[in-house]
Amino acid sequence: MAAVILIWTLVATLASLALFFASRIVSCRASRKRAVGFFHPYTNDGGGGERVLWCAVKAVQEERPDLDCVVYTGDHDASPDSLMARAIDRFGVKLLRPPEVVHLCKRKWVEETTYPRFTMIGQSLGSMYLSWEALCKYTPSFYFDTSGYAFTYPVARIFGCVVMCYTHYPTISTDMLSRVRHRTSTYNNEASIAQSFWLSRCKIIYYIIFSWMYGFVGSCTHLAMVNSSWTRSHIEKLWRIPDRIKRVYPPCDTSGLQALPLERPVTVPTFISVAQFRPEKAHVLQLEAFELSMRKLDADMPRPKLQFVGSCRNKSDEDRLESLKVRAVELKVERDVEFHKNVMYRDLVKLLAGATAGLHSMIDEHFGISVVEYMAAGAIPIAHKSAGPKMDIVLEEDGQQTGFLAQNVEEYADAILKIIRMPESGRVNMAAAARKRACRFSEQRFYEDFKAAIRPVMGTSSS
Template identity: 65%
Template sequence: MKLSGRRFIAVVAHTHVLQEGPVTGRAADVIAAANTAAEVALRLVRPGRKEKEVTEAIQKVAAAYDCKIVEGVLSHQLKQFEIDGNKVVLSVSSPDTRVNDAEFEENEVYAIDIVTSSGDGKKRAGLGLVECVNHDLLQPYHVLHEKPGDFVAHIEFAVLLMSNGSDRITSHSLQELQPTKTINDDPEIKVWLALGTKTEKKGGGKKKKVARLKQDIRNGVTVTDNRRSHTSKEISVFCCPSSFSFRSSCSPKKPKPSIRTRFMVTEILFWVLKSALWALVFGFLSVVIKGRKNRKRAVGFFHPYTNDGGGGERVLWCAVKAIQEENPNLDCIIYTGDHDASPESLSGRAVDRFGVELLYPPQVVHLYKRKWIEEGTYPRFTMFGQSFGSVCLSWEALSKFTPLFYFDTSGYAFTYPLARMFGCKVICYTHYPTISLDMISRVQERSSMYNNDALISRSDQTVGVFMYIIHHTVVIYVVDVCIFDKFMHFFIFLFSSDVAPHKPFFCGSIWLSRCKVIYYTFFSWIYGIVGSCTHLAMVNSSWTQSHIEKIWRIPERTKRVYPPCDTSGLQAHTLQLEAFSVAIRKLDAESSRPKLQFVGSCRNTADEERLQNLKDKAIELKIDKDVEFYENLVYRDLVRLLGGAIAGIHSMIDEHFGISVVEYMAAGAIPIAHNSAGPKMDIVLQENGQQTGFLARDVEEYADAILKILMMPEIDRLEMAAAARRRAGRFSEQKFYEDFKAAISPILCPASN
């Protein structure tokens, strides 16, 4: 049997007598002669030896069993795509057949082909298809024929010549034989058989060498080749009496799964991986091509969480409304992972939660792989994991519906190259960069901050806190309940004077910090590449614009559009003289303890667990009677709470914009915001020379600002609140619509033509 694949060829042949029990008589002699000759050839076919040595050894073994090697059978070299190579090994030397006495070389492959006969071993006839042979379509092979009553055996296998010896890559099992002849009296054959197929490493133990030498002497063997190793076990096998089992004595040791096994496994893995890769590539291209052909005149808003209730969702609905007003012919599609979302429910939510009334309900495309972007899915390398997951989620979205315009309102920049492959115009509204230069510098300084592992510096991912003093009630308004527990140190300061101010928990090492710096730097480089794929990047603040322009390097395509804030709906509930006067009168030494009111939304089970942990913490601090929690309030209830506030606290470091700061400024609450990023650069600035609020960095500065507001004369406080309200008017929904439409008009114009 000859097996040929796309690369190399292997051959194998064997003679087996179909009978029960051992083979005896001359039939056993013929098979034993062929097998022993093949074993000898296996040991002699190795780099450095001559082909003539193999020929002489084969004939000598056949003579020991009183058999003949059949003429015309050649052991030959195997090459790629070629069964009969240039080099051949004669089984029988004859004047009619002459070949060059070549030398075996490393990395060659040979087919050891032995045919023995109990007759004279002469080839008898040549048969062939005359016409095919005459036209070189077939190559004739001589038919070997023996006279009736003689036995013939055929053994063939492939041998790979390696630097450390010969490796048989095809083999067979040998049935039990009881030949009539023996090779005990021929020491040269025993020496050949004693040769190992592998060359042992130098430096073998002296005891093993002495034992082998003594065994050779007992068996009458003269060792003439010091390069070849003899094993006493192999010698004793071939020196046993004439009646023996070839299953245990002449069968070679099972080859170690070294070169051959590794070669086969490598080939299989190579083709499997190659096939899988091509399948993925063709599948990817087919989906992309189909999507490009089936693009719809629509704007697809990639916003997996349409129930987060924050400023990002407000931007989403205001953007949808602006698109509907600017180009009514374009459909608006919402890609969401909320399976219960419908066009009607989303339209109702936009009105109830944010007061945004859409012109018509948007279409909905449900996504079922949102878990790929959840933080809990990636305990380590979270940014890379979520970024890769966003690509998978975007693939699901674009495969289901391919719009003409792809609008990302959630900050998943890694999806932009994929959207461009689908032929979409990419637009994004970026609230904050996924990675910023400030984050890298903080890790270098090993400061406590968000996205910093506890082994480096205890992570605090903050969003924003607002304090409102309503009459004799202190209200803390938190945009996202999932970060409530991050601000307990502030509550401790307010209600427990014997507790030390919050300090960063640092337990990291310099080595881990440096590793994370490398990780952040590499991520920011990739983030810059994918972010530059957008056709238009809208940002919400000067701080975000500065970082995006440095990382994405597309300043000509970056526009600052302040996020919307419904300042008109908040003004009517705020600046009431009675509310402020009552608050001032109630805040004296004999007044009751203030209360904290938390207002926020829970997106999932993890947020609910964090909220419960915060409630447990309030019980632990014995302030649970002074703390109230409000979950998932509708917009009108939120406006009611904001309407009675006279001050608000915001404590998030590097808040990209601070839309909540604008909300309580519009409500007439004097802001106390963190002295960084959006509030510092865009919001809490002087209005016509008048102060609009306070900026603070630590707990002491926040406490001082609170006391200043409480002790401030009523007229001064009203003037500051009025200035803050005028400042908030710069960030109204109407202003957002104007700037938003001006930014997207150049992109949407081709679609309207």
């Protein structure tokens, strides 16, 4: 008898929950606003993803002025005016009007520190909970994800939204599976797992299951914009919706940076590295390559300088920055290395104006906005030989080399030395070719392609 009562109690509880969720969804669907909701929980990350957010908001404001733009953010100090000011101060993007703001209280459910193990699935399921909070607070006609939370798409569909996304990087890729199969140790494949046959087998199974889930939720979007050829090839394989996928290169500030002179000070060659202080950006590799190039430097050659410029999202990034400073001391190059944290856009432009070359070392960087910014500013890029930089950016322009591609410490050090030893006329010629190629990835080109992509889904303004 007790078992029967327990079963009926469980059934009644589940039925009550189902009824609650159903009634909430019906209520929210009925009160949908004529608006575009941008799901971007971290509006203070300072990276290329945030630049895409503000350019996307501006593009929608221009294309559909009859629709309100709303930003879902977990940053509780964010306000319409502060976000509008941030867009122009940090990225030079002037919005037509301040966006509305919906504050999210459950952002901890998408933070990687919440999930020491099974981080991908944890953050993905957590994003569903966070999007539930967002859509219950404000239900727009159009839901736009600019942070790569694909698991929120079926939730938005349930709420009756037209779903669109701008995907910078697939949450999982065949490259990740390959590294686990070959037991390669990287920032997202710990050495303890890579060294164990059985743990590697288990992780492969986990990745296969997750990739199937990722493919299903991704296919729920009405429009998927991707930022590069590399990302498009992976998303097409995983989501299987090729007719709904459009390649739209991210917005790069090529026009403002192109006004900088190509000539640079020859007394102190300066190498700049612009990237958030995240593990996948491989700052240590750059530091070690710089130190190796210093050891190989000819006695009569000028002593170079290295500038790290980036933002910190959280304490882990802060700790990573501090450990990088410690590593510079260990390598005895601390007097030749500078660290610039959370700089304003105008200060970044000044630093780029004095840079001879720019360093980038992330493996499988989906695109590489910083690489394009180097090229537009007249700094010769030294980028990782993979994904976006290899397939889209650091390619010849009119038969002229536009930069260097490298894969390890030695290759990066050799590229640094080549640039230091390069005659000024040769450096200027290469920088000019790189600048010309950077025009392909301008902010204006982004606006044109972005609007063309959303027009069939959103229509045109009726006002």
